[in-house]
Amino acid sequence: MAKWLNGTVVENYHWNERLTSLKFDAPLGRFKAGQFVRVGLEIDGDIIARPYSLVNSPDESPLEIYFNMVSEGPLTPPLFQLQKGDDLLVAPNTAGFLTINEIPDTRDLWMVATGTAIGPFLSILKESEVWERFERIILCYSVRAKEELAYAESIDAVARQHEEQFCFVPLVTREQVTGTLNMRITAAIANGELERKVGTSISADHSHVMMCGSSDMIKDVSVLLESRGMHKHRRREPGHFSTEKYY
Ligand SMILES: Cc1cc2nc3c(=O)[nH]c(=O)nc-3n(C[C@H](O)[C@H](O)[C@H](O)COP(=O)(O)OP(=O)(O)OC[C@H]3O[C@@H](n4cnc5c(N)ncnc54)[C@H](O)[C@@H]3O)c2cc1C
Known part of the structure; x- marks a missing residue:
């Protein structure tokens, strides 16, 4: 198999001066919603x-990724x-195991994303399987500022289509924004605000939590869930939360 497929950019939509949705065509085979792919450029003779x-x-189609420009990073600026x-x-x-087929049966599915890690959940929410398998799906999307809440229209469309089953909780940590929780996800779990807003508890009995994004968030939320008797899901040892770290 070829080491790299040639892709062609269809659109590079800049939400602001750092966040972008890059759409491209490439002959990529079938993937599972929630998975990731390596994307690269040849820079000064090396592939990054x-x-x-x-x-x-x-x-x-086309394929789409959502990322933020890390100024000191070698790939995201170009x-x-x-x-x-x-x-x-x-x-x-x-590749990747943050996919619905890896999740054991339970009642509620919580999806917790920081920043650009909303991407895999948007892919999963567009497929029918998740709506067939879980009674309630709660999407928690934590960003620093309101302008970083990208994909609002896509999330609204999901909410309209699955009014009874879906609950969306935006969290904005560095601004006061009406209609959002103005605190970190860890604080919102620790002080009960998140569950009050959603109207249901996070529990080993009826919840599975998928987390994606920064390692700090994943570490801190994992500790909170473990204090409730929940443990990380592994194929050989089914558990109550699944994680994917971006950095
Ligand atoms: C499985 C997996 C999936 C990923 N999917 C995405 C995705 O969909 N969207 C996305 O934006 N990133 C994603 N990342 C991170 C991505 O691969 C790159 O690391 C990132 O885009 C920066 O690339 P870079 O070459 O410019 O800098 P790098 O050399 O990779 O990183 C430079 C610095 O930036 C930090 N950093 C990396 N990613 C981020 C980020 N997202 N936000 C803030 N700081 C960051 C790193 O800690 C590092 O210190 C994913 C990472 C993994 C492991």
Whole structure:
């Protein structure tokens, strides 16, 4: 199999001066919603590539990733500058276990994302399987400032389509914003505010929590869940939360 697939940029939509949704065509095979793929560029004769969650569902094209420009990083500054028609490299295989088929049966599915880690959940929410398997799905999307709450229209569309089953909780940590929780996800779990807002508890009896994003958030939320008798899910030892760290 070829080491890299040739991709072509379809659109590079800048939400602001740091956040972007990059859409591209590449002959990538079937993937599972929630998985990631390595995307790269040839820079000064070397290929620099990083993993990115796919935001599109497996049935949609073009492929789409959502990322923020890390000024000191080698890949994201040039990736951010790509324009329609530009080339990029895409790994031939997808990977990752933050997928619905890996999650044991339970009543409520919580999805917790910090920043750009909303991507895999958007892909999962576009597929029918998640709505068939869980009674309630709660999406918690934590960002620092309101302008970082990207994909509001896509999330609204999910909420309209699954009014009874879906609950969306935006959290904005560095601004007071009406209609959002203005605290970290850890504080909102610790002080009970999150569960009060959603109207149900997070419990080993009826919940599974998927977390994606910064290692700090994942570490801190894991500690809170463990204090409730929940433990990390492994294939050989089914548990109550699943994680994917971006950095
Ligand atoms: C499985 C997996 C999936 C990922 N999916 C995504 C994704 O969908 N979207 C996305 O934005 N990133 C994602 N990342 C991170 C991504 O692979 C890159 O590390 C990131 O885009 C920065 O690339 P870079 O080459 O510019 O800098 P790097 O050399 O990779 O990182 C430079 C610095 O930036 C920090 N950093 C890395 N990612 C982020 C981030 N997202 N926000 C803030 N700081 C960061 C790192 O801790 C490091 O100190 C994922 C990482 C993993 C392991």
